């Protein structure tokens with residue numbers, strides 16, 4: 412008899428599959444998962460914004476030291492996020508459920524390596540897709556004004572600006588985040604973990620802080636841009652189009668180096 416190697420996280424998957432199958436198969440599960448992780452990831456950064464200079468040990472990591480979001484900016488972004496979820500995300504989830512009804516959960520869990528490669532592949536592919544989309548939406552004046560300008564209302568990004576997006580951009584981004592793990596034939600668990608990871612890196616890109624534990628410092632050789640790179644895109648919008656990694660901007664000559672401490676350049680598109 413052949414002995415099958417049991418993945419390390421099989422017990423966790425069995426528990427989820429046997430006890431929470433109804434929840435996991437619900438069309439709303441991915442929406443609830445991403446919305447709740449978005450809120451959880453944004454809260455600490457909002458607290459840092461609120462405390463500002465009263466917490467110098469945190470504020471010293473702020474990329475644009477003199478630009479903190481105001482209450483009006485926070486409420487504006489919250490309003491747009493709520494609107495987008497009601498009119499785009501929720502209908503998209505229902506449509507997906509209609510066209511792709513919930514399938515039975517597979518018995519076998521993925522291995523840790525499956526998850527790592529699935530996430531890495533999906534993130535690299537997303538980085539390329541968004542790089543092209545983003546560059547086109549900056550080069551074409553009509554596309555920029557109609558779809559992407561809303562995201563550039565703030566020169567100093569803060570966590571809630573992550574989803575301060577036009578509906579078309581949000582649907583496109585959501586589509587790639589959903590479809591990429593499917594392209595790589597990832598396990599459902601990997602798809603969900605990728606969704607949460609993607610919410611995290613997107614919020615981190617916009618957080619406005621360059622902490623020592625920022626992904627750009629954890630990934631070696633400067634291959635990952637992280638918050639400092641995307642912050643530069645908000646200051647100087649004709650550069651740094653790739654959301655996460657640095658290679659595409661280097662290949663296409665749109666890479667802008669980040670200097671520290673930063674001087675505001677004031678080049679709004």
Ligand SMILES: [Zn+2]
Pocket residue numbers: 562568617641645
């Ligand atoms: Zn941005």
Ligand SMILES: [Zn+2]
Pocket residue numbers: 545549559562563644648
């Ligand atoms: Zn942009």
